Amino acid sequence: MGLAGFEVEVQRETRDGGLATEDMTLSMGPQHPSTHGVLRFVIRADGEVMKEAIPDIGYLHRSIEKIAEKVGWHGFMPYTDRVDYVAAMPCNQGWAMAAERLAAIEVPKRGEYCRVIATEFSRIHSHLLSVGSMAMDIGAYTPFTHAIREREYINDLLEELCGARLTFHYMRIGGVGWDLPPGWRDKALAYIKRFEPLIDEFNDLISWNKIYTERLANVAVVSARDAIDYNLVGPNLRGSGVRYDVRRDEPYSVYPDFDFDIPVGRGEMGTVGDCFDRYIVRIREMKESCKIVRQCLEKLPGGPVIAKVPRNFKPPAGDCYVRLESARGDMGWYVVSDGTAFPYRCKIRTGSFAAISIVPKVSRNLMIADLIAVIASLDLVAPEIDR
């Protein structure tokens, strides 16, 4: 196994003159039902107990950041969908925000509202996939289908908004591609009204299930200190009890207009920062996103949705770093412009990449079955890790 920092050596241990045992090396992935895309872990295990789980990434690397240097400012927008295709809207927004900051473009108020609506819906449907597949990884199949059903409805709404169901390409530099279609606002409000009680139903279905909480509580505890040290962001950070959210602490777009809470892990079922806390934070964030979307739809101002941006877009030379709260947390876009029609350099900082770095630390001495729970609770999305 040619993996750096991992020697395959047969370790013979004799416990008090007992039988000599050998560690088993397991390769989990890249094709494995619960590694969520092409992710690979090399596991050194003593029976069912893992001694080490080392992530091996790069199977989904598509050089997206390099592509940015070749396709120009407008042309890169569809590629941002592929950075994190589970929640594509925040990636769209990140690129747009970076370009707008470089060129000092003011986005019209209605455009910002449309962005927030789309991003929050995107967050809901990303979290739905996350909590649903988490339940499926623990062995309960039914919650997954219920979550996916709701995700489909949101996809329907977003499809009506921008014509796509997965890779949206809704936003443009300077605003959004299209205004809300006629009647869409009422439909979205009706959907939010229907969806909020369904979160409680989902909780009844799985979240408070005794087997489920026993599987997740006290597993892979990440303390607040560790979470900050390992640079965890988003729900993973908040699951450890750190109340930090870019939408609140470094407000961007029109988030200061809205009233919403930031749920944090409280160690309800075990210790603060365990798998259950990260899970339940996502469930609660869906409710908060519903609140934001409702306020957004109610306050929706009139006017244009996109600012005047030249087709031959050439921002002045300079660099900028924008950050925003994607579904997987603080997402950073560092973009350098040299004043030409092509970005000089683009670097994307994503939540999953930071999250996967803590897996070897927290997965020590857990069972193999727990590693599945850890991967699911950190909400690792392979395309976002590799880009």
Next chain:
Amino acid sequence: MQEFVDGLVANPSWVHYLGAMLAFGGIVVFGFVLPIAGITTWVERRVAGRIQSRIGPNRTGPAGFLQWLADGIKSLLKEDIVPDAADAPLFKLAPYVVMTGFVGAFVALPFGGPLIIADLNVGILYITAVTSLVVVGILMAGWSSNNKWSLLGGIRSAAQIVSYEIPAGLSIFPIVMLSGALSMQSIIAEQGAAPWRWFIFNNPFTFIAFFIFFVAALAEGNRTPFDLPEAESELVMGFATEYSGMRNLLFFMAEWGNLYVIGAIVATLFLGGWQIPWALAEHPVPRVALQFGTFFLKSYFWVFVAVWLRWTLPRIRVDQMMIMCWKYLVPLAFVNLLGTAAWMVVFPHGAPGVPELLCVAAAVLLGLFLRRVRYHLTRAGLKREELSYNILATERIPGLG
């Protein structure tokens, strides 16, 4: 069986008995066991579809009823792959061992009054013993596949089945003590048609023993929440990872068929077996038909419960599974055993009023459960049409491009 042959042939020898047994055995295996295993897959998928707000198989035959046949034929026609590095003889043999363990149980399972292949005098003991063959087959499959995930599945399965046989066996003992027999038919004959004459309501200890037995039987049958040996999200497909085609099908046929075996044992031991309420039918044919129907319904109800559990509960972890067995079920089963013994000493002819009281208690428990279900249904507050996919499907907006 013996009386049947005696009535048919003037001077029966052992050849006649053997022939009759083989014939009936063949009829049971091909006319009942294999179809029931197949049909259970269909039932499982339809019920799962209903639970998961989707449809399930509905193309092959009425309501997709023939799906199990189509799947079986498909599996038969598929290539049977034996990995190069596998231990080929063991690899090929393993599914048959599993199948033998499962089909062997049907030898001593009753179907109705006189319908049983062989009413062994060690009936329930034989069934417990022969179903343990399954673990040998699974371990063989896990080892010979030469795949680490398979091996883990096989080891898990061995640990699980061996452990859970203890509470299962211990909760069979109270029934054996009460009925004074191991033969399945004698156990049923000791019970009556009315619920308060079933062994489950005989005394509080058998009531608990029933639940212990059902949980342990689920674990032995590798069903959720104890489906660790083939835990899909953890071990890919556990011991069956490297299997394809018919051999893979045999494993799953055994799994689904085992559900019926569990139901039949539960019905026999605790729920009065094929006893029918009153002398409904004097003629033997309708009587046997009625007995068969009663027994089948009682057994198949537990198949449905197992399916329901599977699509409701998550899977427990391997250490939790062991803890549950050795720390909770085994001691509880021992207490039950001693309790039943004490009960039999104190009330040699049964305690008057207790079975009826337990019946009422069970009815109350069931009522509370149904109320809880109703609460969730009303709280979800969803009408059927609201759940259909069309709620948001919209007319395309003209002029949007």
